[in-house]
Amino acid sequence: MMALRSWLLDPAPASRAQARAGRLYLTWLGFVASPAALAGLVIIGLLVFCALFAPWLATHDPYAQNLKQMLQAPSSDHWLGTDELGRDIWSRVMYGARVTLGIVFMVAVLAAPIGLLIGCTAGYLGGTVDRVLMRFTDIALAFPRLVLALAFVAALRPSLENAVIAIALTAWPPYARLARAETLVLRNSDYIAAVRLAGAGPFRIVLRQIVPLCLPSLIVRVTLDMAGVILIAAGLGFLGLGAQPPTAEWGAMLSNGRDFLLDAWWVATMPGIAIFVTSLGFNLLGDGLRDALDPRRSQ
Amino acid sequence: MARMTIEQTAGCTVSQEESSGQLLEVRDLVVRFGRGTQAVTAVDGVSLGLQAGESLGLVGESGSGKSTILRAVCGLVPATQGQIQVQGRGLSQWPAHQRARLLQMVFQDAYGALHPRQTVDAQLAEPLLLHHEPDVDARLIELMAQTQLGPELRFRFPSQLSGGQRQRVCIARAMALRPSLLLLDEPTSALDVSVQAEVLNLLARLKHEVGLSCLFVSHDLAVVSMLCERIAVMQAGRIVETTTAENLRLGRCEHPYTASLLAAARRHRG
Amino acid sequence: MVNSRGGGETARTDLPSGPLISVRGLSVDFMLRQGPVAAVRGIDFDLGREKLGIVGESGSGKSVACRALLGLVAAPGRVRAQRLELFGQDFRAAEAQRWRQIRGVKIGLVMQDPRYSLNPVQTVGVQMSEALMRIEPTHPAALREAGLALLEAVKLRDPQRVWDARPHELSGGMGQRVMIAMMLAMRPDVLIADEPTSALDVTVAGEILDLLDDLVRARGMSLILISHDLRLVQGFCDRVLVMYAGRILETCSADSLERSAHPYTRGLLDCVPSLDRPRPMLPTLQREDSWLA
Numbered sequence: 045m046m047a048l049r050s051w052l053l054d055p056a057p058a059s060r061a062q063a064r065a066g067r068l069y070l071t072w073l074g075f076v077a078s079p080a081a082l083a084g085l086v087i088i089g090l091l092v093f094c095a096l097f098a099p100w101l102a103t104h105d106p107y108a109q110n111l112k113q114m115l116q117a118p119s120s121d122h123w124l125g126t127d128e129l130g131r132d133i134w135s136r137v138m139y140g141a142r143v144t145l146g147i148v149f150m151v152a153v154l155a156a157p158i159g160l161l162i163g164c165t166a167g168y169l170g171g172t173v174d175r176v177l178m179r180f181t182d183i184a185l186a187f188p189r190l191v192l193a194l195a196f197v198a199a200l201r202p203s204l205e206n207a208v209i210a211i212a213l214t215a216w217p218p219y220a221r222l223a224r225a226e227t228l229v230l231r232n233s234d235y236i237a238a239v240r241l242a243g244a245g246p247f248r249i250v251l252r253q254i255v256p257l258c259l260p261s262l263i264v265r266v267t268l269d270m271a272g273v274i275l276i277a278a279g280l281g282f283l284g285l286g287a288q289p290p291t292a293e294w295g296a297m298l299s300n301g302r303d304f305l306l307d308a309w310w311v312a313t314m315p316g317i318a319i320f321v322t323s324l325g326f327n328l329l330g331d332g333l334r335d336a337l338d339p340r341r342s343q
Numbered sequence: 344m345a346r347m348t349i350e351q352t353a354g355c356t357v358s359q360e361e362s363s364g365q366l367l368e369v370r371d372l373v374v375r376f377g378r379g380t381q382a383v384t385a386v387d388g389v390s391l392g393l394q395a396g397e398s399l400g401l402v403g404e405s406g407s408g409k410s411t412i413l414r415a416v417c418g419l420v421p422a423t424q425g426q427i428q429v430q431g432r433g434l435s436q437w438p439a440h441q442r443a444r445l446l447q448m449v450f451q452d453a454y455g456a457l458h459p460r461q462t463v464d465a466q467l468a469e470p471l472l473l474h475h476e477p478d479v480d481a482r483l484i485e486l487m488a489q490t491q492l493g494p495e496l497r498f499r500f501p502s503q504l505s506g507g508q509r510q511r512v513c514i515a516r517a518m519a520l521r522p523s524l525l526l527l528d529e530p531t532s533a534l535d536v537s538v539q540a541e542v543l544n545l546l547a548r549l550k551h552e553v554g555l556s557c558l559f560v561s562h563d564l565a566v567v568s569m570l571c572e573r574i575a576v577m578q579a580g581r582i583v584e585t586t587t588a589e590n591l592r593l594g595r596c597e598h599p600y601t602a603s604l605l606a607a608a609r610r611h612r613g
Numbered sequence: 614m615v616n617s618r619g620g621g622e623t624a625r626t627d628l629p630s631g632p633l634i635s636v637r638g639l640s641v642d643f644m645l646r647q648g649p650v651a652a653v654r655g656i657d658f659d660l661g662r663e664k665l666g667i668v669g670e671s672g673s674g675k676s677v678a679c680r681a682l683l684g685l686v687a688a689p690g691r692v693r694a695q696r697l698e699l700f701g702q703d704f705r706a707a708e709a710q711r712w713r714q715i716r717g718v719k720i721g722l723v724m725q726d727p728r729y730s731l732n733p734v735q736t737v738g739v740q741m742s743e744a745l746m747r748i749e750p751t752h753p754a755a756l757r758e759a760g761l762a763l764l765e766a767v768k769l770r771d772p773q774r775v776w777d778a779r780p781h782e783l784s785g786g787m788g789q790r791v792m793i794a795m796m797l798a799m800r801p802d803v804l805i806a807d808e809p810t811s812a813l814d815v816t817v818a819g820e821i822l823d824l825l826d827d828l829v830r831a832r833g834m835s836l837i838l839i840s841h842d843l844r845l846v847q848g849f850c851d852r853v854l855v856m857y858a859g860r861i862l863e864t865c866s867a868d869s870l871e872r873s874a875h876p877y878t879r880g881l882l883d884c885v886p887s888l889d890r891p892r893p894m895l896p897t898l899q900r901e902d903s904w905l906a
Contacts, residue, residue, distance in 0.1 A: 404814040404816065404817075405784075405785065405814055406784075505671075506671065535670040535671055535841050536670075536841060536842065536843070536881060536884055536885050537670060537880065537881065537884050537897065537898040538670075539884075540884035540885070540886075540895040540896070540897050540898070541897050543886065543895055544894050544895055544897065547893060547894060548894075562814050562815060563815065563886075564888060565885070565886040565887050565888045566886050568886075568888055568891070569886045569891070569892070569895070588888075588891065591888060592888050592889060592891065603816065604815070604816065605888075607815045607816040607818075607819050608815055608888065609888070610819055610848070
């Protein structure tokens with residue numbers, strides 16, 4: 045352990061990999077210095093764990109209905125109780141973690157790179173390209189997410205995939221604006237001038253020099269947005285526009301539990317708590333990342 | 344490269360063939376920023392010439408336009424009027440790739456001139472990769488040795504280097520493509536005197552070994568006179584006098600502004 | 614307190630006899646993630662009614678030492694000293710309240726780059742009024758009058774325009790004069806100038822130094838000038854401390870600096886390019902490990 049630590053903190057690294065690993069380690073140390081950030085990481089870690097090991101963590105089949113056991117309070121048999129169709133809520137929450145993680149991942153993978161590339165290109169090239177791209181971004185920014193989801197449903201069928209696409213389509217514009225703002229500042233730097241003098245073309249400069257510098261703030265922004273994405277997916281599920289029954293999605297579960305809130309509060313509250321804790325986790329993680337990745341902090 | 348084009352310069356005719364030995368020629372350069380009433384004329388009609396192997400110093404206060412001239416010469420800033428010719432051809436006629444092998448620049452703030460998230464290795468390799476250098480590794484090691492950068496610095500990030508080391512990395516990067524002309528924008532202003540001495544020695548050595556030409560901008564007459572044979576004094580965007588280090592040493596100057604610079608420099612040095 | 618211009622030093626009758634600042638064994642450590650870093654390692658010096666120069670390269674600890682004199686070393690920095698007497702009072706364990714009575718009031722600080730020391734969104738007038746309010750709260754017109762008088766004292770040609778301008782609209786030299794004026798408002802007994810001319814051109818630097826000299830003489834202040842430029846300090850100060858790696862290597866009067874035998878001081882003196890002594894290669898500083906001890 046000590047050998048690894050001294051290898052990472054070696055003042056004379058012997059390769060780019062070692063240098064990058066060392067830098068990552070220092071960033072990690074800065075990150076774990078904050079208890080809140082660590083809590084966020086633990087929560088998200090738990091989410092991933094539950095999603096990956098849902099089949100083993102679940103006590104029952106999430107889709108198995110048992111009307112004789114419907115609306116049972118939490119007990120040793122059913123840790124979080126049962127819903128109106130007798131399905132075990134704990135198992136459905138575990139499998140719901142997969143759905144939630146999938147939504148978050150897909151939106152991040154779709155929206156972030158698009159926003160980053162559009163923003164960096166617009167910021168670096170400037171002029172007409174900038175104007176066109178930014179007007180396009182403004183149009184996309186003007187779409188309210190729920191209305192777009194409704195439009196998709198009207199055009200196609202309501203499904204989780206379409207909900208994800210709808211969310212991703214409206215999530216990228218803020219990332220584009222963020223990347224463009226960062227690029228506008230960075231493109232006047234002397235190191236960009238030096239690479240230009242060496243004969244590098246604009247695409248090489250944007251991809252290899254500017255994008256890596258925009259990544260930290262983008263990562264922070266995406267992480268903080270994840271909480272909102274989960275809530276929107278839950279909202280769409282609540283409206284019946286996202287995950288369709290019998291898929292165990294937390295928002296849909298919350299919607300089903302509405303009718304039983306007074307008698308069987310656990311049906312709505314348990315998935316609600318799961319949504320709350322996950323959103324909190326992403327917020328704390330995002331905050332922690334922002335503090336750790338802040339370039340103004342001394343190493 | 345001997346094209347017979349006749350150019351008119353301020354009434355006298357200079358044939359292209361004659362000036363083919365000129366590495367750099369700047370004629371009536373004007374650089375203006377902004378438009379209309381908000382326009383600022385940073386460079387107001389500057390002409391200068393540099394032969395291969397020669398070094399010219401540009402001295403003046405902040406705002407005199409000397410840094411802007413450097414940026415215009417390497418194409419980072421567009422010239423509003425005037426001509427810039429490198430090895431007999433107009434600057435804009437050189438494709439970027441070939442221009443990179445002709446002139447390079449060393450900036451004042453070494454920290455701002457290095458990419459904060461790339462190792463020294465990556466930054467020195469970039470120009471070599473762009474120009475398809477056959478053995479990047481060997482050339483990189485050669486560059487680091489030439490600028491006296493120890494091998495332990497190779498994979499460090501700029502934030503892990505001292506001011507002098509950063510400036511040497513910048514010089515190594517500039518020398519990577521073996522340019523004929525090196526533009527230096529106050530390279531030692533931000534450095535301690537001891538580190539400045541090392542960097543100046545390095546530049547003197549490079550001049551001697553490689554036959555490098557320099558266009559050296561500074562506000563320090565003593566620094567400039569160490570490396571440059573000729574010195575041009577600038578004030579408010581114009582060159583008011585071109586002289587030699589020897590003349591300055593003997594206190595011979597024609598323009599009153601040069602005299603005031605000399606007096607300040609002498610007094611500053613105790 | 615008598616203020617007279619020109620002539621000899623003004624006699625201050627309200628100061629304690631003996632040195633104004635007396636420091637023994639001052640050490641400052643920074644507890645960083647990678648381990649502790651000793652920025653200042655046990656230095657001793659006194660400041661009387663004189664102009665003291667502290668010279669050293671970056672990292673020598675000169676700025677940190679002077680920040681310690683103002684109680685401006687914050688965590689993760691830690692200040693220890695056997696003696697830290699300011700105006701005859703022990704400040705080793707002083708609380709924030711006592712530091713506030715000294716900082717800016719009895720010891721003033723002028724820093725290197727006025728662009729970073731002044732608030733960029735407020736006009737100079739607003740910032741100076743704020744400083745002046747601390748001494749004597751009064752109505753804005755009186756504050757403006759006092760402020761303009763201070764701006765004239767630092768020889769700004771157009772005080773009205775400067776009063777209404779924002780820091781980025783001023784040149785480096787003007788900004789520095791504004792900083793000095795703000796510091797003068799408090800009438801401190803000691804002025805610490807941390808590289809006040811490093812960001813300025815050589816002609817402007819000369820003017821600022823002349824200004825500091827006049828002010829110091831007229832108001833009977835003592836001055837600590839921190840710089841990396843030995844020649845500058847040699848021409849301006851009475852006494853010089855040469856610092857390296859957190860220690861004071863040499864203390865001598867400015868006149869005897871030229872004859873110094875210490876290899877580090879000699880190295881610093883010789884490595885500066887000079888118009889009168891042209892050399893193809895400059896002698897570089899050879900650092901001895903013994904200096905790090």
